[in-house]
Structures are given as structure tokens and as C-alpha cells.
Amino acid sequence: MCTKDGAPSPWLPRLVTGPYAALTDADTVVVSSTSNLDREPDGQLMDALQQAHQAGVRIAALCTGTFILAAAGLLEGRTATTHWLHAALLAQRYPLIDVRADVLYVEDGTVLTSAGKSAALDLGLHMVSSDFGASAANALARRLVVPTHRTGGQAQFITPPRPRPAADLLGKALDWARARLDQPLTVEHLADRAALSSRQLSRRMNAEVGMSPRAWLQHERITRAQDLLERTDASIEQIAAMCGMGTTTTLRRQFTQTLGVTPTGYRTAFRADVTQPPGNRAPLARPRGYGAWSAGALPPTSSTGKPPSAAPAPAHSRTTA
Known part of the structure; x- marks a missing residue:
């Protein structure tokens, strides 16, 4: 895990931690989601991501972490995705990115992006499959109790907007x-x-x-x-x-x-509870949590607003920062 000064994160204190400069030594960098899309990303993080990209490091962004890669200029001229709720904002801010709001993840060369947090699992399993083969990905999926590959894309999760009323x-x-x-x-x-x-x-x-x-x-x-x-x-x-x-x-x-x-x-x-009112788009519970946070993006808070209890480090497809 990498932080600005290399100090351990209070969110995951047991992980080996290094400074942003260490990103260039990794095989894969995973950028987690950010909860504040209006805050300017850290300049040192931007520089480190650009240097890692130039060094050929594979970089994957999860959910709104795509905005961090976009701010670093790593997505210009590329196809990318993010959570469908924020796809229009991403396209508006960065018109040189081909934003896809209907897919779970995108692999464009050495830069990968995923949709919502559960789609991070889909992207992670894809990287495991690419690195170690389908058997390894299938074994990991069984352990996580998720399908190795989900059918469809984000379109099925989007609440269809009502057409404008006519007079x-x-x-x-x-x-x-x-x-x-x-x-x-x-x-x-x-x-x-x-x-x-x-x-x-x-x-x-x-x-x-x-x-x-x-x-x-x-x-x-x-x-x-x-x-x-x-x-x-x-x-x-x-x-x-x-x-x-x-x-x-x-x-x-x-x-x-x-x-x-x-x-x-x-x-x-x-399939919703029949007691729910019509029109509620309430999907069944999906797998929670994915891997470690990296590259200084903001980790999620628990329902109490406090850091979650210590979580085990995830399996990585390659050396991951």
C-alpha cells in the first residue's frame, strides 16, 4: 500500500506501506474509489501515477477511482467506465475519454477501470484470469461465492428515467x-x-x-x-x-x-421483496469489500463513520501497490 509520506494507514495498519514513489516498482497499481469527486487529487499522487504509467505499470481504478486516473491524464483517448451514477459527470469533465456507462469494466492497454464497487470483483477476477488462467480465477470466485463472469453490464442496474411529461x-x-x-x-x-x-x-x-x-x-x-x-x-x-x-x-x-x-x-x-412498493430498483445484496486501498484514494467509512475493523489483505494477481 502507498501513502503520501509512506506512513501506515489507520484504515489498514498491518499492510506493508511505502511512499507514492514506490508505485513505479509495482507490477500492478490499484486505485480505490474516492468519496469526494470535487476535491483536487494530490499532486504527488498524480506525478507518481504518471511515472508508473510511463514505466509500463498496469494501473486499475475501482469505481470512482476512474476520476483519479482521469485527473492524472491517463485516460485521454481511451475507453473507460465508472459507476453509472457518475458516468455523465466523467464524460462532461473529460470529453477526450470514451466513457462507457453500460459495462462492468474496461481494459484499454495497461489501464483498467471498473464500474461500481461490486464490479471491482469482476475486474479483479479478470486480472487473475489474465495472469494465472481461468482455473485460478474460478477457484478464487468459488471462495468469494461470486460468479467468475457476470452476464450483462451496468445497464441492468440503471434505474430507467421516466420520459418527460407531455401536455x-x-x-x-x-x-x-x-x-x-x-x-x-x-x-x-x-x-x-x-x-x-x-x-x-x-x-x-x-x-x-x-x-x-x-x-x-x-x-x-x-x-x-x-x-x-x-x-x-x-x-x-x-x-x-x-x-x-x-x-x-x-x-x-x-x-x-x-x-x-x-x-x-x-x-x-x-428479485425484490413483494412488500416493496412498485418501481423500487433494489438489487439483492452483492459482495461487499474488495481488496486493499491504494495510491492515496479515500477508503470507505463504516456506518458509524469510523474506520472499519482490521481486514485481511487480499490476494493480488501480481505485486500490487
């Missing part, structure tokens, strides 16, 4: 359609209900709702399917009918294209 007859037409998603609705049905031509409907919806009529219908049906998968025990065939997809084949195809995971896979990950 007058158009708004009433959309409400009318939402109550009839199990029926074979068409753009023409929406246009008739809104007393508009199909072309006028398309212009109005793009301007006022932010999407085309066809895209809106698709969005509403996928959202309905998500809700039914989370809250009910209805079969995939029943859900396909209830959200207007017609057949299970159509539902699986559209669902997978939109969210990157099958309906069955989504239900397994997001």
Missing part, C-alpha cells in the same frame, strides 16, 4: 397507452388518441418527451417487464403478454438488447 391531449394519450401496454398498440393508435397525424406526433414527442413514439412504447414495455420481473412470480410467457411483447422470444430479444441481460437473469439479480 394536453398528448399527455393524456400517453397515460391511456400506459394503461394498455398489454395490447398491440401502434404509433397510429397514439396519434389518433392525441388527435395528431403520425408525423405531428413524432415531432411533438421528440420535442416534449425526448424520444420517438416507437422508442417510447419500447421504453414503457421494457420498464413494465422490469417491474413485473421484480415484483411478481408471473412466468416469462405471462410477462411477455402483460407488457405487450407478444412472445417470450420477442421479450428476450428486446430485453437483452436494451439491458444486456436476459429476463431470467434480471429476475435472479433483482
Whole structure:
């Protein structure tokens, strides 16, 4: 572990600790998440990361640790990811980065980035597999009680935004359609209900709702399917009918294209307590904690706001700082 002055961290006092300058001697540097995205990263840390990168050190950032690599200039012209809640901010601050909000992790040369904290496990297992082979990664995954490779990406975890509300007859037409998603609705049905031509409907919806009529219908049906998968025990065939997809084949195809995971896979990950109110996107508990903190990024606090109790050092794929 590396700190600014090389002194042991109160968070992980038992780990061997060195100064930032030691990062260039490592094979792999892991940058943990930071809880303050508005604070300027430490200048010495930026210099050390740049020198390590120039020396060919593999550098992996976990969750919002991607912002630290971006501040160090290591992601310009590269593809990267971070937690989907912060992906838009990352893209806004650093327009030269190809930000992917729909994947669990990205490997771009010697620079790797992961999405949320549980995706750090996915990235870590990927590095173990790259260094020591699939058998080693599978054995570690079994010990952690997680899959070696999860299907889908971040898209399945993102709460779908509601389209902007529309006014007058158009708004009433959309409400009318939402109550009839199990029926074979068409753009023409929406246009008739809104007393508009199909072309006028398309212009109005793009301007006022932010999407085309066809895209809106698709969005509403996928959202309905998500809700039914989370809250009910209805079969995939029943859900396909209830959200207007017609057949299970159509539902699986559209669902997978939109969210990157099958309906069955989504239900397994997001099956909610039926007592929860509709629309709550509350995924099941995921593995907590990943490895050591490194390169001066901020470690998480416990629920009491105090440092967590001493944790065992993680297994690393290579010599890791």
C-alpha cells in the first residue's frame, strides 16, 4: 500500500506501506474509489501515477477511482467506465475519454477501470484470469461465492428515467397507452388518441418527451417487464403478454438488447421483496469489500463513520501497490 509520506494507514495498519514513489516498482497499481469527486487529487499522487504509467505499470481504478486516473491524464483517448451514477459527470469533465456507462469494466492497454464497487470483483477476477488462467480465477470466485463472469453490464442496474411529461391531449394519450401496454398498440393508435397525424406526433414527442413514439412504447414495455420481473412470480410467457411483447422470444430479444441481460437473469439479480412498493430498483445484496486501498484514494467509512475493523489483505494477481 502507498501513502503520501509512506506512513501506515489507520484504515489498514498491518499492510506493508511505502511512499507514492514506490508505485513505479509495482507490477500492478490499484486505485480505490474516492468519496469526494470535487476535491483536487494530490499532486504527488498524480506525478507518481504518471511515472508508473510511463514505466509500463498496469494501473486499475475501482469505481470512482476512474476520476483519479482521469485527473492524472491517463485516460485521454481511451475507453473507460465508472459507476453509472457518475458516468455523465466523467464524460462532461473529460470529453477526450470514451466513457462507457453500460459495462462492468474496461481494459484499454495497461489501464483498467471498473464500474461500481461490486464490479471491482469482476475486474479483479479478470486480472487473475489474465495472469494465472481461468482455473485460478474460478477457484478464487468459488471462495468469494461470486460468479467468475457476470452476464450483462451496468445497464441492468440503471434505474430507467421516466420520459418527460407531455401536455394536453398528448399527455393524456400517453397515460391511456400506459394503461394498455398489454395490447398491440401502434404509433397510429397514439396519434389518433392525441388527435395528431403520425408525423405531428413524432415531432411533438421528440420535442416534449425526448424520444420517438416507437422508442417510447419500447421504453414503457421494457420498464413494465422490469417491474413485473421484480415484483411478481408471473412466468416469462405471462410477462411477455402483460407488457405487450407478444412472445417470450420477442421479450428476450428486446430485453437483452436494451439491458444486456436476459429476463431470467434480471429476475435472479433483482428479485425484490413483494412488500416493496412498485418501481423500487433494489438489487439483492452483492459482495461487499474488495481488496486493499491504494495510491492515496479515500477508503470507505463504516456506518458509524469510523474506520472499519482490521481486514485481511487480499490476494493480488501480481505485486500490487
